[in-house]
Amino acid sequence: MTADAISLRPAREEDCRLIYRWRSDPVVRANSFHTEEIPYDVHRAWFAALLADPSRRQFIAEVGGVPVGQIRYALEDGDAVISYSIEGAFRGRGLGTALLAALRDALRTEPEVLRLLGNVKKGNTASRRAFLKAGFAEEGPDEEGNYRYTLAV
Ligand SMILES: CC(C)(COP(=O)(O)OP(=O)(O)OC[C@H]1O[C@@H](n2cnc3c(N)ncnc32)[C@H](O)[C@@H]1OP(=O)(O)O)[C@@H](O)C(=O)NCCC(=O)NCCS
Structure with a gap:
């Protein structure tokens, strides 16, 4: 499981449950700006949209x-404006950092994207480290202790 072998593919309808499982992970919820549990039906409608x-x-x-x-x-x-997560069992191996770098590379050919932007909640050290290692500039903390990361494409 090496970080330099990471690749991105567009999500498909059949990824609905996988994304739901990842979104429902307590660590993901705790580090999200919306921490409430999401019923599957609500998720399914959100994912289709x-x-x-x-x-x-x-x-x-x-x-x-x-x-x-x-x-x-x-x-x-x-x-x-980015939202991202790594499957619990695979965290701490450089994949989060590699994921941010892979998105930046994928967006180089998208003329409408000028900048990547990530908002990181207070206390999310792993995400802060990942943004910094992927070359993003840091702003913050704001009055709530949150940070913002930006990178020109
Ligand atoms: C944030 C997240 C995507 C990072 O992915 P990852 O694959 O674990 O990240 P990396 O392995 O690239 O590690 C990034 C840095 O965080 C550090 N780190 C990893 N887990 C950590 C933890 N629990 N506490 C503190 N630092 C941690 C790593 O040591 C590394 O820093 P270093 O190289 O200076 O040592 C992952 O932890 C995750 O899915 N978290 C839950 C969802 C989330 O927070 N998403 C981001 C919302 S902004």
Whole structure:
């Protein structure tokens, strides 16, 4: 499971349950800006809308064909606002950092994306480290202790 072998593929309808499982992980929920449990039906409707929305894109990260995490973005005035996670068993091996780098590489050919932007909640040291190692500039903390990371594409 080496980080340099990570690849991104667009998410498909059949990834709905996988994304739900990752989104429901207590560590992911705790580090999210929306910590509430999400019923599967609500998730399914959200996921269908996500796949149909041209301003948002969802990717599955794989290493050797094994899904190891996910990253998505929503386009807001030239900023690709990122949300990402790595499967619990695969954390701490450089994959989170590699995932951010892979998204940056994938977006180099997207003229509407000028910058990547990540918002990191107070206390999420792993994500802060991943953004910094992937070359993002840090702003913060703000008055709530959260950080913002940006990288020009
Ligand atoms: C954030 C996340 C994607 C990072 O993925 P990862 O594969 O574990 O990251 P990496 O292995 O590339 O490690 C990044 C850095 O964080 C550090 N780190 C990893 N786990 C850590 C932890 N629990 N506490 C503190 N630091 C940690 C690593 O040591 C590394 O820093 P270093 O190289 O300076 O030692 C992953 O932890 C995750 O899915 N967390 C839950 C969801 C989440 O927080 N998403 C981001 C929302 S902004």
